[in-house]
Amino acid sequence: MSSSNLSSMIKINTPRDFNFEECLVFLDRSNQELLHRIKDGYLYKLIKVDQELILLKISYKIDALNVEFPLGDPSKNARKLAAEFIVDWFDLEQDLADFYEMALYDNILNQIASKYRGLRIIGIPDLFEALTWAILGQQINLKFAYTLKKRFVERFGEGLMFEGETYWLYPSFDRIAEIDIEHLRELQFTVRKAEYVIGVAKAMSKGELKKENLLKKQDYLPIHNYLTNMRGIGAWTADYVMMKCLHQRSAFPITDVGLHNAIKFQLGLEGKPTINEIKEMALNWTGWEAYAVFYLWRSLYD
DNA sequence: ATCCAGGAACTGT
């Protein structure tokens, strides 16, 4: 038997209520993004599992994601971890039937839930990336947040050239744990942002902060309390990370400005709703706050 | 050019 020149492919079956196109719209929202690339209908992303660099080339066909490996065949174990990464990234283990049921009679979600049906929370499976991306985005507009991220990744991340394009890995916490505040000041981080990012990197590098330990806590409050006890992580950041990394359906970054704008637009309000008004509106969302927020964020990109 | 935005920590009451 001669070996094939073609890389092997894996298939990941997708659950009902999955729409790849809708997920791509969200992934394509910034032209400054450098941690994935959409080209000719394929989604590319570089990941590292078990010390192996793997370039994922993902497409969708009939109830499954097809994943190709343009750099060549990863080991069997790496392929398994890559598949787990994708399930995590697209939140494929979630059954959304109850969310859509709830949204049917919800003033705010009614239209967008059916319009974007099949959109899943596009996560940030890497805890360090989720936390520090949230910290980067604190207090500034999204465009500048992407500028900071681009500088950060290009300066401290790992890049790989393939067919004329560079694919990037987010910087590792071990690398960031050993740099100084001035190195981030050069990239126009504020002193505070730099302190927070390096602080999180050190906590993770020492093994004090681990995704698996947070997931073990299971419930909303213990996780939220643990996160907000860390310097630089307030309620908004904790909820953002619980939503994007820890699959907490009740995570609810209620002070988020994008959320406020989206609600204002959906209801045709004159001004932004107050926090108390949002609390009132969100009573109906109990258990699905994270998906409500995500769909509202998506509505900002139409 | 001037002002405002806007998460989190810090400061003061």
Next chain:
DNA sequence: ACAGTTCATGGA
């Protein structure tokens, strides 16, 4: 417990 201030920059 709660209100006001500071950070430091981009964008209106």
